[in-house]
Amino acid sequence: MCGRARCTLASHEVAQACGFPANVRSVDSERYRPSYNVAPGSYLPVVHYESKESSKEPVVHCMKWGLVPSFTKKGTKPDHYRMFNARSESVRQKSSFSRLLSKHRCLVSAEGFYEWKKDGAKKQPYYLHFEDGHPLVFAALYDCWENSEGESLYTFTILTTRSSQHVEWLHDRMPVILDNAESIHAWIDQELAELEFQKLLRPYEGHDLVWYPVTPAMGKPSFDGPQCVEELKPKSSSKSLMSQLFSKAKSEKSDSESTDIHSFLRDGSTSKVLSSADYSEAALSEEEKKAVAAGMEPDEEKPKEVLSNHGDREHDSKVRNSFGMQLPQKHSLGESCAKSSSQDTKEDKVRSEIKRRKTTDSLKSTKGDDLICKDHQKTLLTFFHKQ
DNA sequence: CCAGACGTTGTT
DNA sequence: GTCTGG
DNA sequence: CCAGACGTTGTT
């Protein structure tokens, strides 16, 4: 998921982050306010191609985060918080998004984004970013809506995916990150083929995407500034770490599975692998030192939580299984398609629906079979055959 | 055919 | 605009 | 996404 971000880049830097020259044409750039705490409803520079006669030109277009579909009734107040994300697994099945897939793909760039993790009763925000600080590029879709005053409002939504193994500890979903020129190019420019589509819309697995906790004050949308991304030093990260080591060592007696030393040393509150200095005795409070000396666990509660969050196989497979990307194949209506009924693709559904309607409609209509079929066939001629 | 909806989180 | 439900 | 409010009466 991705509902808050840092974008303090200049418009031209956004263009550059997407692989374009700094001098690409910009539209409405004066609406953009760089911010460490961008929420849906605010403007961000978005990169997309604008088709001119027989040619296309890249533009940095300032749009509002939070999709307002073009068919939104005039006079209604636009709601940017309803569709600020689009699940990539179901984006083709959702009518609000599928219509944008062929011609309304765009890129959003930001230095980082925030995720909240429930830590008992508290919600702790974390800042995610590339280790070396270079901007992220997200896959996005945009649309244009005309309000009652006849003004055009451009909005976008960021695609999400299940999280990579690495990030799963923090959150089960993450934005689709395009990390190289080819992916970026493929998303924004080329005709998207099925395989390409699947290849792009998956979790970013690189370990150069890192995170650390930040001040809960940034939860307030009005809170802005570099403070948002200042690393919050946990008051006693050694506490959870020590108990993590204890309980891990304990459980290992009954667990023959081999273990990675890094999983010991990884404190989930940051993505960094901690050095020995981070869990030295000196880092312990007096209270904890006594407990350690007495051979007791400083904290019995927390470690279980931590371990179950990135070691639990049942949980892991549950999350993985929830990723059911079902993509219809490119083919005509007449083609036969042998597929298991349990894994019906969208096209299977459409085909059976057409079949059903063809029979039911022909009973109550004077229209010829072919015409009726044509009517429903339109639903198949979508996505990538349009342009 | 027409009418009506069209979304994401997370949590249970 | 496109899909689902009736 | 998170934060913050969440109501009624009557009077001005």
Add this chain to the structure above:
DNA sequence: GTCTGG
């Protein structure tokens, strides 16, 4: 808990 505002 649920709705509204940013």
